[in-house]
Amino acid sequence: MGSFLANERPLYANPSLISMLGYREPEFYEKTIVDFLPDDPMGKDLVLSRYRERVRGVELPSNYEARLLARDGRLLDVIISASRIRMGGDDVVIAIISDISHLKRAENTIQRQYREIHAQYAEVESLNRKLMGTHNQLVDLNERLAREKEQLAATLVSIGDGVIATDTDGRIVMLNHAAERLTGWPQSEAAGRPVGELFNLGGAQVKSRRISGTVSEVTRRGGLEISDVPLALVNREGEERIVEISGSPVRTTDGETLGAVLAVRDITEKHKLEKELAKIGKIESLGLLAGGIAHDFNNLLTAIIGNLSLAKIEAGENSACSETLDRIENVSHRAVNLTRQLLTFSRGGDPIKKSASIVELLEETVSFLLAGSNIRSHFFVEGDIRSVDIDPDQISQVLHNLIINTIQAMPGGGNVSIRVQNVSDVRWLPLAAGSYVKISISDEGVGIPQKHLG
Structure with missing residues (x-):
């Protein structure tokens, strides 16, 4: 606490104020109020003007923040609570001065930390916006990847050729439906198995080879075409299919080999x-x-x-x-x-067809072939047999072969029956509806041995 006269010289100051400003008591009282104020808006500009106005009797707020100058040049943030009184006929300003420098430093620290936190928060907000943008991009990429994967899967399903994808060790990664049908292995069972377990290759012009060797050739040579000769693919059920096979390695943009893709065409x-x-x-x-x-x-x-x-x-x-x-x-x-x-x-x-009597052709052919043999022929003609549209020479050859078979079936002689009849109901035969002539030939031969029958 201190009191100052109207001539701006200190009248009284308690030891705390003198010590706060860094003076000794005799020296302190030799100073004026100006010596305790820094040359800045919170010092001389503020404190001196208010002091002088208060001495003149101007009503001012009692409390205000200001800044004082210590003897060693330190700036002290203070709160001044001032009032004017009359003492012994003189106007005296009494002021209670509290050092709030530590509070100001704390406030400045808090404000600085607040600004830092605010800046960090703004940075976090910016990062969050970027992260959200990246997240949205990833979602979009995932959706596009899912669509492309779906399109690829649909494409692979629709491809008629078998497609087999393997890793660098020759283990199955993927089979399309055509490859499943060819190998007899479903994707669920084939995944992770060595490709050589699925099927083997062989052929009339090549030695049998393990398909796993083919994968090694693909990854080593950067591609393979082994369809110059037909290959026999033996699948899970032991069924043999004739195939052509080509292959290509699967590489990243950096050139790293991830595996191979084999295209198997069933020919x-x-x-x-x-x-x-x-x-x-x-x-x-x-x-x-x-x-x-x-x-x-x-x-x-x-x-x-x-x-x-x-x-x-x-x-x-x-x-x-x-x-x-x-x-x-x-x-x-x-x-x-x-x-x-x-x-x-x-x-x-084409056969040379003409309308002819099948009965006359039968009688002529049979009589000629059986002449001088020990086989007798018996004709059974049912009704008036219609003329037929035939190539007589070719039909005669057919009849000739049938009668020769009859002769060979009865070396000891016998009877052969020839029945001729008109028919219209031919639903039991692969023929168009219409009118036909049916010829039935039977003999007494031993028949075809059982071992020769299908």
Whole structure:
């Protein structure tokens, strides 16, 4: 506490105030109020102006914060509670001065910490916004990844070729549906197994090989194509399929190898078709050969028939050999018809159809083939048999083969029955609805041995 006169000199100060300002008592009283104030807005500008106004009697707030200057130059934050009184005829300002420097320092520390916390909070808010942005990006990427994964899965399912993905150790990572069907292994059971357990490869032109070796080749060579020859894939059930296989390594953008992808194409049907086409090619070649033979044979038959005609003229109609010559001529004409069929076959032509009596053709063919044998024929013709649209030569050949089988089945002789009838109900046969003639041939032969029956 201290009191100051109107001339701005100290009148009284307690020891605490003198000590707070860093003075000794004699020196303190030699100073004026200006010596205790720093040259700043909280010092001289504020305290001195209020002191002078208070001395003049201006009503001012009693309490206010200010700043004092200690003897050693330290600035002291204080609270001044001042009032003016009359003492011995003089105007005296009495002030109670409290040092709040430590409170100010604490306040400044708190404010600084508050600013730091606020700055940190703002930084956290910024990081949180960035984190939320990153989170949203991750959510978007995950959704896109899920869509791409779904599209990839749908694509793999729809691919007709088998797709097998493995890691670098050759263990199964993924199979699509086509690969499941080919190998006989479902994805749930195959995952994690060495690919060599799923199936083996072999072929007529290659040695049997473990498919795990193929994976090693893919990852080592950066790709593999082993479809230059058909390979036989033996699956879980032991079924063999003909396949083509190609493979590629799976690598990251940094070049790290993660595994391999094998594409397995089932070409079993294609392989069968190629074999059938090869057979057709052979048949075509055989047809050309048959055509050449038939042409040459037809020339020979022409010469034979011509000579037979001359022989019949020389022998006369009533000659003992005229009947034999007639039969030879009939057989020769049949041979001509056979060569004509061979020529038709070699040229890929259609049968030459015409309307004819099947009964007459049957009687003529059977009588000719059974002549001189110990087999008797019995014809059963039911009603008026309609004419049929046939190639007589080809039907005659069919009947010829059936009767020859009958003769071979009854070496000791016997009976053969030929039944001919009109039919319209053919639902039990793969035929279009219409009118047909049914021919049934039965004999008393031993039949086909059981071991030869399917």
